[in-house]
Amino acid sequence: MLVSWAAVASCPTPPPTPTDRYEALISTYEAKPLRLVLLEVLGLLGTPLCGEHSPALPLIEHCVVVCVDTEAWTTNTDEMTEIGLVVAEYADGKKLNGDLGQYAENVLKKMKYHHLRICENAHLRTNADWMRGPEGNRFGESRFVTFAEARSILDEVLNQTITSDNPAVAGLKRPIVLIGHALAHDKDNVRKTGLNYDFKQHGSVVKEIDTQKVVKETLAWIDPRCANNDIGLDTLCEKVFGFAHDDPHTALNDAARTVICAVNLALRNWTRNNRFEKTVQEVALELEQYTQNTFESNWGTKLCCTRCGGRDHSNTQNECATPVHCAACERFHETTDGNSEVDKKEHMSSHIEQYCLAVAEFNAWKRRVNDAHRKRNSLPAGPPPGSHPPSKWRGRWPMKSPSDMLVPEPPPPFVRPVLATQGDVPATSAPVPGVRRIVFQSTGRQRPEKARGIRKQVPRGADRNLGDGDQAAKKKTRAEDVAWNGTAW
Incomplete structure (x- = not known):
C-alpha cells in the first residue's frame, strides 16, 4: 500500500532521546560565552540560552555547578593531600528572585563547601614557609577521607539522578558544569595513582569553565609582558578584584575564591552599574566566617591519627598511645x-x-x-x-x-601455588541445589586439531578403514576432548 507524502508529514515527530537532549545542551553551551553559561546554570539568567523548542530545555533546571581544586605534597606532587569542592545548584539561584546581594554574596552563601583531606597522605605537611597547606583552610569544615571514600564522594557529586514529575527527564543524569582555575591541572591530578579518577567517566559533564579563559573572554586582565599569558589565582583575586588570597594552595581556599571570582566575572557589567557599601574583601571574609559557622559536612571523619591511622582520634598533641611499629x-x-x-x-x-x-x-x-x-x-x-x-x-x-x-628491581620470588589436590584446600566447592553449573570449555585444543587437519587430509569416509594404530589414536584424541572440561580455568 502506497503512503502519500501528506500522511508522512502529518505523523507526529518522535520525542527526543536522552542522548538528543544532552547533545543539544552541550552544543548550546559550546556556542555561548562562558560567562553566560555560568549565569544560566547558577539560575541567574532570565531567558534560556537554548531555543524554546530545544530538547535541552527541560535539563537546564537540573544543572549542578561543581568547582574543584586539588593539592599535592610540595615535595612530591604525585602524592595528593587534599580536594576542595564547592557545589551549587540551579534551583538555589532561582529562589533568590534577583536578590543577589553585594558582590553576589547571597549566591555564594547558597553554595556548599567541602574540604577533603586524604587519610593516606595526612602526614605529608608542606615544606614551604609561605603556605600552611591543609591546616590553612578558611572555609567550611575539613574532613578526612580515604582515596576510596573520595572516589565515592565524587561519584555522589558527579553522578546524580534527576528526580522530577516530568517524565521526559525523570531518571536521567543531572548535567554537571565543572569549574576550576587551570582546570587541566586538576584533571591530571585526579587521574594519578591513588585517586585514579576521571571527572567525565559518568558522562554527566556538559561544560567545563576555566576562570583563566573567562578572564580572557571578558578582558578583565591582560599581562603587560605577554598578552597570551594565563592569569594566576593570586593575581585574579588581588589585582582584578582587590581581596587578599591568604593561605593559598589550600584546596578549598582556592576553590572558594575561584567561585567568588568566576561569579563576579560573569556579573561584571552588573557590579559596575551598582554601588555597594561593602568591598569584595569584606564579602570574602564574611563568607569565610559564614561557611565555618553554618556548614557541616557528613563525609569522612573529623579526625585522623598520623601515628596509627585511627579515625576516632588525632595525634596533634602526641596523645595516641596505640602500639605501632614501622x-x-x-x-x-x-x-x-x-x-x-x-x-x-x-x-x-x-x-x-x-x-x-x-x-x-x-x-x-x-x-x-x-x-x-x-x-x-x-x-x-x-x-x-x-x-x-x-x-x-x-x-x-x-x-x-x-x-x-x-637499576630495575628483580622480580619477586616465585611461589608455587598450593595444589587443589592437597588436603588443606578443597578441590571444588559443593554444588548448590537447584543451581545450574556452567563449565567453560577451552578453545586451545582447536589449534592442534586445525594443524592436524592441514598436515593430514583424510578423505570423507576414510576413517571406516583405519588401521588399529589410527583407530587407537582417534579414540585417544576423543577421550582427551571429553576429558577437557574446563577445570584448568
Whole structure:
C-alpha cells in the first residue's frame, strides 16, 4: 500500500532521546560565552540560552555547578593531600528572585563547601614557609577521607539522578558544569595513582569553565609582558578584584575564591552599574566566617591519627598511645633517626609504615630521578639523608650514586601455588541445589586439531578403514576432548 507524502508529514515527530537532549545542551553551551553559561546554570539568567523548542530545555533546571581544586605534597606532587569542592545548584539561584546581594554574596552563601583531606597522605605537611597547606583552610569544615571514600564522594557529586514529575527527564543524569582555575591541572591530578579518577567517566559533564579563559573572554586582565599569558589565582583575586588570597594552595581556599571570582566575572557589567557599601574583601571574609559557622559536612571523619591511622582520634598533641611499629625503619635501621639503638627502637615504634616520612622522602627523590632520566637531565643527588625505601623494596641498597635508582628491581620470588589436590584446600566447592553449573570449555585444543587437519587430509569416509594404530589414536584424541572440561580455568 502506497503512503502519500501528506500522511508522512502529518505523523507526529518522535520525542527526543536522552542522548538528543544532552547533545543539544552541550552544543548550546559550546556556542555561548562562558560567562553566560555560568549565569544560566547558577539560575541567574532570565531567558534560556537554548531555543524554546530545544530538547535541552527541560535539563537546564537540573544543572549542578561543581568547582574543584586539588593539592599535592610540595615535595612530591604525585602524592595528593587534599580536594576542595564547592557545589551549587540551579534551583538555589532561582529562589533568590534577583536578590543577589553585594558582590553576589547571597549566591555564594547558597553554595556548599567541602574540604577533603586524604587519610593516606595526612602526614605529608608542606615544606614551604609561605603556605600552611591543609591546616590553612578558611572555609567550611575539613574532613578526612580515604582515596576510596573520595572516589565515592565524587561519584555522589558527579553522578546524580534527576528526580522530577516530568517524565521526559525523570531518571536521567543531572548535567554537571565543572569549574576550576587551570582546570587541566586538576584533571591530571585526579587521574594519578591513588585517586585514579576521571571527572567525565559518568558522562554527566556538559561544560567545563576555566576562570583563566573567562578572564580572557571578558578582558578583565591582560599581562603587560605577554598578552597570551594565563592569569594566576593570586593575581585574579588581588589585582582584578582587590581581596587578599591568604593561605593559598589550600584546596578549598582556592576553590572558594575561584567561585567568588568566576561569579563576579560573569556579573561584571552588573557590579559596575551598582554601588555597594561593602568591598569584595569584606564579602570574602564574611563568607569565610559564614561557611565555618553554618556548614557541616557528613563525609569522612573529623579526625585522623598520623601515628596509627585511627579515625576516632588525632595525634596533634602526641596523645595516641596505640602500639605501632614501622617495618621499613626496622629493615633499614642504619638510616633510622637516632644515635643509639634505644633511639632507633623508639623511632621505629613512633609510627606505622603508611606514615613513615623517611619512605615518603625516598619516594619523592625516586620520582625526581625518574623524571630527570626521562628528560635526559642530570640526576639529582641522593637519596636524602635519613630517607630509606619501603619495607618491600627489592632494588639496590645502599645506593652509592643516583644511577643505582635506575637499576630495575628483580622480580619477586616465585611461589608455587598450593595444589587443589592437597588436603588443606578443597578441590571444588559443593554444588548448590537447584543451581545450574556452567563449565567453560577451552578453545586451545582447536589449534592442534586445525594443524592436524592441514598436515593430514583424510578423505570423507576414510576413517571406516583405519588401521588399529589410527583407530587407537582417534579414540585417544576423543577421550582427551571429553576429558577437557574446563577445570584448568
